[in-house]
Amino acid sequence: MRKVFQAELQEVREELAEIAKLVAEALSKAVTSFETADVELAQEVIAADAHIDFKQTALDEKAIEILALQGPVASDLRIIVGSLRMSASLERMGDLARHIAQLARLRYPENAAPAAVRPTFSRMAELDQLIIESVAELLETHDMSLVAKIQGANAEIDELHASVFRSVADPSWSESPSSTVDAALASRYLERFADHGVSVARKVSYLVTGEWDGDSAAN
Amino acid sequence: MRKVFQAELQEVREELAEIAKLVAEALSKAVTSFETADVELAQEVIAADAHIDFKQTALDEKAIEILALQGPVASDLRIIVGSLRMSASLERMGDLARHIAQLARLRYPENAAPAAVRPTFSRMAELDQLIIESVAELLETHDMSLVAKIQGANAEIDELHASVFRSVADPSWSESPSSTVDAALASRYLERFADHGVSVARKVSYLVTGEWDGDSAAN
Structure with a gap:
């Protein structure tokens, strides 16, 4: 029984890492579509999100089955x-990647990334990519050094997110109201993505080490 | 054993309704602070959010204890x-109310609600209030007629949310870039609040009736 249970737990863990990899791919494509106004790529991300949702639901069913049959x-x-909570966070990260792709599609053929904050968004996207790839690796390897890496990237993203609002408030800001909205929303999506990544990392950390550092962030 | 279990389930249900009522109060105050630039009220909402988070954590611990001891x-x-998922949604709704209060505090002594969309925000806030109060009632009474009411209010909010973006894109839009950002974020917070309300309503509906209508909305 115990052996079956351990195998099932391993399966859940692998499945979580698998979903994280799909989210990493979605984010990468979403950001490219956003930065290059590639509407076909945006469309691909939007369509692929249903697959992430499906995998989350399947994983949750698996987890509930384990609860019912094994009574751990x-x-x-x-x-x-x-695992149920981590899968919800990962699914939500997939949604946020989709939202970024939707911004790209909405503005096409124009570029949804306002020129003045494009370098800021590039850096935020790079950090989000590092976060989701580290989350996938953390889920697979339980290498706890990744947790600090993820938290560090999140702190930098928070700083960049705040800087977007300072750019918008600066007298030199000359984007249209719609571009201003795009900037605010894109920045918010990129920032929330990181929050969820931290949330997953902290849960892995708690489950592995038994120590909780008092998260009240993303659920 | 069965009797104890039923009493515990009832306790969880009451606690969820209790959290929903706290969220309803938070939203009401947050919206007032946002509409009237009342920084003290905004501060009150921000401070009170920790209490909602605490109640969610306590409820989740209770739920996990039931899983461990009763093996349902x-x-x-x-x-x-x-219940674990509903508590996460309610906690997130509390966060969104806090975000609205934070916008009010950030802009004080100015009014964070741009004049051109103030009536739209008032209506969105009214609908969100109806949603969270209906959610609290639904959790207490399991009156299934409330589910359709919640979904109807959400549909209207989605429409109003889209109209905010149309207002911003209109040549007559004359707000500053920072006010434009506030409008985009406030609209987004009010819209997400409703999504989470629908998510809770659908879960109650599923648990009571056993029928799932294929939600892929908020988690």
């Missing part, structure tokens, strides 16, 4: 409940 | 897992 307690139970 | 299966298990 203590740390095993927390791993399963934690 | 079938529909009982789904109720507990559903």
